[in-house]
Amino acid sequence: MNKPKRIATITASFLxxxxxxxxxxxxxxxxxxxxxxxxxxxxxxxxxxxxxGHNVIHDYFNSEQEMLTKLRTNxxxxxxxxxxxxxxxxxxxxxxxxxxxxSKIPNVADVALEMAESPMLNADGKTYGVPWVxxxxxxxxxxxxxxxxxxxxQVMWDEKHKGKVVLRxxxxxxxxxxAIATGQNINDIKDLGAVRxxxxxxxxxxxxxxxxxxxxxxxxxxxxxxVGTYWSGSASRAKTNFKxxxxxxIPEEGVVGWLDGLSIPTGAKNVEGAAAFINYMIDPGxxxxxxxxxxxxxxxxxxxxxxxxETAFNRTVLGDPKVAARIQxxxxxxxxxxxxxxxxxxxxxxxxx
Amino acid sequence: MxxxxxxxxxxxxxxxxxxxxxxxxxxxxxxxxxxIFLPLSAMAFFSFMTELPLSGKPWAFTLANYAAFFxxxxxxxLLRDSLRLALEVTLWCALLGFPCxxxxxxxxxxxxxxxxFLLVILPFWSNGLVRVFSWAIALRGNGLLDRTLxxxxxxQVNVDLMFSYPAIVIGLVHSYLPYMVLTxxxxxxxxxxxxxxxxxxxxxxxxxxxxxxxxxxSLPGLVAGSVLIFVPVVGSFMEPRILGGRAGTFYGxxxxxxxxxxxxxxxxxALSFILLAVVLIxxxxxxxxxxxxx
Numbered sequence: 001m002n003k004p005k006r007i008a009t010i011t012a013s014f015l016x017x018x019x020x021x022x023x024x025x026x027x028x029x030x031x032x033x034x035x036x037x038x039x040x041x042x043x044x045x046x047x048x049x050x051x052x053g054h055n056v057i058h059d060y061f062n063s064e065q066e067m068l069t070k071l072r073t074n075x076x077x078x079x080x081x082x083x084x085x086x087x088x089x090x091x092x093x094x095x096x097x098x099x100x101x102x103s104k105i106p107n108v109a110d111v112a113l114e115m116a117e118s119p120m121l122n123a124d125g126k127t128y129g130v131p132w133v134x135x136x137x138x139x140x141x142x143x144x145x146x147x148x149x150x151x152x153x154q155v156m157w158d159e160k161h162k163g164k165v166v167l168r169x170x171x172x173x174x175x176x177x178x179a180i181a182t183g184q185n186i187n188d189i190k191d192l193g194a195v196r197x198x199x200x201x202x203x204x205x206x207x208x209x210x211x212x213x214x215x216x217x218x219x220x221x222x223x224x225x226x227v228g229t230y231w232s233g234s235a236s237r238a239k240t241n242f243k244x245x246x247x248x249x250i251p252e253e254g255v256v257g258w259l260d261g262l263s264i265p266t267g268a269k270n271v272e273g274a275a276a277f278i279n280y281m282i283d284p285g286x287x288x289x290x291x292x293x294x295x296x297x298x299x300x301x302x303x304x305x306x307x308x309x310e311t312a313f314n315r316t317v318l319g320d321p322k323v324a325a326r327i328q329x330x331x332x333x334x335x336x337x338x339x340x341x342x343x344x345x346x347x348x349x350x351x352x353x
Numbered sequence: 354m355x356x357x358x359x360x361x362x363x364x365x366x367x368x369x370x371x372x373x374x375x376x377x378x379x380x381x382x383x384x385x386x387x388x389i390f391l392p393l394s395a396m397a398f399f400s401f402m403t404e405l406p407l408s409g410k411p412w413a414f415t416l417a418n419y420a421a422f423f424x425x426x427x428x429x430x431l432l433r434d435s436l437r438l439a440l441e442v443t444l445w446c447a448l449l450g451f452p453c454x455x456x457x458x459x460x461x462x463x464x465x466x467x468x469x470f471l472l473v474i475l476p477f478w479s480n481g482l483v484r485v486f487s488w489a490i491a492l493r494g495n496g497l498l499d500r501t502l503x504x505x506x507x508x509q510v511n512v513d514l515m516f517s518y519p520a521i522v523i524g525l526v527h528s529y530l531p532y533m534v535l536t537x538x539x540x541x542x543x544x545x546x547x548x549x550x551x552x553x554x555x556x557x558x559x560x561x562x563x564x565x566x567x568x569x570x571s572l573p574g575l576v577a578g579s580v581l582i583f584v585p586v587v588g589s590f591m592e593p594r595i596l597g598g599r600a601g602t603f604y605g606x607x608x609x610x611x612x613x614x615x616x617x618x619x620x621x622x623a624l625s626f627i628l629l630a631v632v633l634i635x636x637x638x639x640x641x642x643x644x645x646x647x
Contacts, residue, residue, distance in 0.1 A: 062613060063613070063614060063615070063616055065615065065616030066616055069405070069616070169614075170614070171615075206599050207598055208516045208598030208599060208601075209598070209599070211594070218489075222493050222494070222495060222496065223494070223495055224493060224515070224516075338615075342615055343425065346425075346427060346602075346607065346610075347425075349599075349602040350430055350431060350602055351427075352599060353434070353599070353600055353602055
């Protein structure tokens with residue numbers, strides 16, 4: 001064999017090997033999530049693809065209902081889906097998700113037990129959702145409008161801030177906020193009339209109903225907002241990423257907590273890749289970068305939270321046991337209740353016009 | 354030979370006029386069927402269902418979605434508000450657009466007309482969402498409008514129109530004004546200048562000329578512009594939502610909620626068809642006036 005020929009042979013065999021390896025490893029991995037919510041960060045996807053060889057493809061939903069519909073109508077299309085824990089039970093009862101083999105996801109060992117074993121994510125001793133991140137829905141304030149940060153939810157009703165209060169345009173969130181303000185359990189609202197009255201008295205204070213993080217931040221930047229309902233992850237993004245004078249307040253009356261999990265749909269074609277992706281998503285390396293670069297909710301992985309810088313909001317404030325005692329985690333909501341809340345919310349919005 | 358040809362063509366009469374027309378009509382009508390008729394009939398179908406068939410849940414036919422409109426009083430309130438909003442926006446567009454169209458058609462000539470025309474059409478070239486957000490920057494307290502006025506005026510004013518009913522009207526008028534200017538311009542331009550000169554020379558005042566000559570003759574344009582504006586504004590949701598704040602709940606935003614937020618397409622579709630019916634009834638009731646005008 002002369003030299004050029006040998007080189008050609010070697011190159012060819014390398015090429016073939018490369019193609020074969022590519023065919024085996026570079027399987028597509030379809031992920032379904034909210035847009036701009038961690039899994040689709042370019043740097044993260046690139047790092048994961050490089051390490052695992054899987055080719056990540058994203059699809060998005062705009063509401064939990066849409067997510068469920070996409071799972072129902074496209075069985076076998078998705079490999080990983082992000083499901084709010086309050087909806088995991090519904091997805092399971094409809095047979096939309098399959099048990100996750102936790103032994104393939106080493107990082108699960110570091111997830112706090114109360115989340116890993118949450119009855120919302122587990123059934124019959126099997127795990128149907130791997131806890132990913134959690135966060136709070138409470139109030140955030142414009143620091144310029146307060147000499148001292150408020151400690152009570154009643155600040156929203158304070159005449160001094162009339163016309164500078166915002167609420168999210170979401171029926172469930174509004175009603176649960178009203179439940180906390182009237183000292184009720186958000187998952188078992190006994191006196192909806194009281195919630196309605198409390199919210200009705202808040203409406204004249206309200207300037208606008210916000211829909212997106214960007215809207216909220218702009219209102220702070222232009223001095224139109226003193227206090228409003230907000231999400232903990234968004235407040236930390238407003239502060240770290242956009243340098244806005246925003247402070248997240250965890251009122252003494254309590255806060256709404258939510259937990260987002262990652263699940264594998266029934267009929268997923270790339271289960272092995274899905275497990276690798278979920279493992280990466282709860283890895284401290286990914287989480288620290290996400291929180292410091294972009295701002296994130298709190299990782300379910302205790303080691304990931306501990307790896308944050310000491311001043312990080314998600315580590316200091318949300319790691320505080322006193323705060324933990326005030327959190328009421330969102331449980332599943334029945335369709336009938338959902339419709340009741342929506343009607344109540346729409347009526348309130350029309351009445352205040 | 355040529356003669357028989359002519360007689361043949363004459364004998365086939367009205368049917369033969371379809372042959373050359375068909376290839377020209379087909380693309381547009383095929384497109385309309387695919388792009389408008391099919392989705393609209395799918396929506397009509399959805400509006401009678403208990404569940405979206407896409408949702409995978411069992412479904413049945415029902416009238417409950419239409420009944421919902423009558424069960425909750427706030428739908429009717431919102432519909433009334435939306436109709437009032439559309440009426441106000443149309444009136445403002447007419448008040449602002451007609452004089453502008455008159456100047457364009459009758460007073461300006463040549464390059465200056467082109468320049469002014471360009472300014473009128475300019476809003477059309479920008480994305481609707483961009484327009485609304487730029488209004489948000491202009492209208493809010495300490496915003497562009499507030500600062501500019503305070504820089505010019507000797508006394509302090511506090512302009513904060515953001516998140517109010519006027520903000521919605523301003524945003525909508527800005528978006529739809531070009532329709533009124535363009536339709537009025539076309540009819541105004543068609544008025545023969547010598548008619549106006551004749552009236553003037555016979556001693557009619559400027560106001561009489563306007564009242565007896567120009568407005569009646571340009572009425573078709575005014576009417577066409579009004580219909581073009583009224584119909585989409587009744588169902589508008591983007592401008593109210595972004596500029597209206599607490600005052601921004603309208604019939605259109607409630608329909609949007611059903612589609613986007615709560616995923617209740619059947620109810621959203623039913624509400625849309627009720628809106629369509631109401632608009633058709635209004636146009637139908639107004640049609641004698643519209644016909645006389647046209």
